Amino acid sequence: MRILVTGGAGYVGSVTVERLLDAGHDVVVVDDLSTGHRASVAGEAAYVDLHYGDARAMTRLFVEQRIDAVLHCGAKSIVPESVADPALYYRENVVGGIALLDAMVAAGVRRLVLSSTAAVYGLPDIVPIPEDAPLRPINPYGATKAALEGAIRWYGAAYGVRSIRLRYFNVAGASERNGEAHDPESHLVPLVLAAVEGGRPVTVFGEDYPTPDGTCIRDYIHVLDLADAHLAALEATAPEDPRTGPPEGSEPVALNLGTSDGYSVRAVLAAAERVTGVAVPQRVGPRRAGDPPVLIADARLAAAVLGWRATRTDLDAIVGSAWEWRRRHPDGYRI
Ligand SMILES: NC(=O)c1ccc[n+]([C@@H]2O[C@H](COP(=O)([O-])OP(=O)(O)OC[C@H]3O[C@@H](n4cnc5c(N)ncnc54)[C@H](O)[C@@H]3O)[C@@H](O)[C@H]2O)c1
Structure with a gap:
């Protein structure tokens, strides 16, 4: 397959690009480096410095590069930033996302996997959270992902775009080559490791939650497991694959x-x-505000549909891989 990965210079995107290349696919990365790092893109992948919301340039790129499928990892994804500047999030994640869909349809590219998020659920009634739980996001980040999910669903019905929307829980860990280097950082594992390295002390937000030790519980998934799931999801969007619908539909x-x-x-x-x-x-x-005590995925549907299960679930191994990466890259992606 020739796969175009938006956000392929970001944390999840770069590790997934490695996995797609390992599996023998051709990869074109589109990234504007707004939060990503050029050095994280593996050499075998083509790299194009472009905003994925530039529909005209993206249409041209899809045709020129004979792209079969799109993995849309590119997005703004910092919750507090989304609360402070919802316009940015609607512009980038929704308006930009729709432009990307339009370019796909114009160029005849009809296979899509989306990086979505557990933030679409908001404060869940049931934990572990099933996919049919109501989508009630409590911040603009989650709302913009839910909006794009909705558009993708209807583009599927009307224009035959076959898609899988992947709702990640808390991604952590690293591959040998790539790890997490956000600025500002908002994720717990890199913040904890930065504190160990002499950075700012890490803040535990609340220790009076109704959990065994009083602190919030989250579902941490190794980024390498996530990469495996993307590969399986991209394969499931093939026109003849019944998991994403009949050949003419979705x-x-x-x-x-x-x-x-x-x-x-x-x-x-x-x-x-x-x-x-x-x-x-x-x-x-x-x-x-808005931090639920427990967020855990019901991941049985991914197992049933993709035959995929997280296998790197040991917390020390997840944190250990992130630590190893930081030790090998003390300056992050700065050379
Ligand atoms: N990391 C997590 O824990 C997590 C959890 C749930 C969902 N997600 C989703 O996964 C995806 C990747 O997250 P991440 O942690 O790797 O974030 P990231 O910020 O490291 O990566 C996003 C990448 O997209 C690029 N990008 C942003 N806007 C762009 C644009 N308009 N045009 C081209 N490139 C653009 C950035 O430069 C960056 O390289 C996001 O869609 C995010 O919402 C991440």
């Missing part, structure tokens, strides 16, 4: 990607101390 498919298990913030801190051998500098702060 069935709506949304899949949670998680481990169906969770770890508390305190458990992540303890894992980091075991892995690094260093006490994690930390402080306790108040709860953050």
Whole structure:
């Protein structure tokens, strides 16, 4: 397959590009480097510095490069930033996303896998969360992902775009080549490891939740497991594959990607101390608005549809891979 990956210079995108190349596919990365890193794109992939919302340029690229399928990882994805500047999130994630869909349709590219998020669910009634839980996002980030998911579903029905929307839970860990280097960073594992390296103490937001140790529980999925799921999802969008509908149409498919298990913030801190051998500098702060006590995926549908299960579920191994990557790249992607 010739696969175009938007956001392929980002954290999830770069690791997934490695996986797609390993599986023998040709990859074209489209990234504007707004949060990504040119050095994270594996050499065998073509790289194009472009905004995925430039429909005219994207249509041309799809045709010139004879693209078969799109993996849309590119997005703005920082929750507090989305609350402060919802216009940016609607412009980039929704308006840009629709332009990308239009370019696909114009160029006859009808296979799509979307990076979506557990943030589409908001505060769930049921945990582990099934895919048919109501979508009630509580921030513009989740709302813009839910909006694009809706558009993709209807583009499928009307224009035959075969798609799978993948709702990630908390992605963590690293490959040998690529790891997480966001600025600003908002994810727990890199924040904890930065604290170990002498950065700012990590803040535990609330220790009075109704959980065994009082801190929030999240479902941490290794980025390498996530990459495997993308490969399986892209394969499932083939025209003859019944999982995404009959050849002329599309069935709506949304899949949670998680481990169906969770770890508390305190458990992540303890894992980091075991892995690094260093006490994690930390402080306790108040709860953050909109942080549910427990977010865990019901990942059974992904197993049924894709034959995929997370296999790298040991927390020390997940945190350990992130730590190894940071030790090999003390300056992140700066050369
Ligand atoms: N990391 C997580 O825990 C997590 C969890 C749930 C969902 N997701 C989703 O996964 C995707 C990837 O997340 P990530 O953590 O790798 O983020 P990231 O910021 O590392 O990667 C996003 C990439 O997209 C690029 N990009 C952004 N806007 C663009 C545009 N208009 N045109 C071209 N390129 C653009 C950025 O430069 C960056 O390389 C996002 O869609 C995010 O919403 C991530």
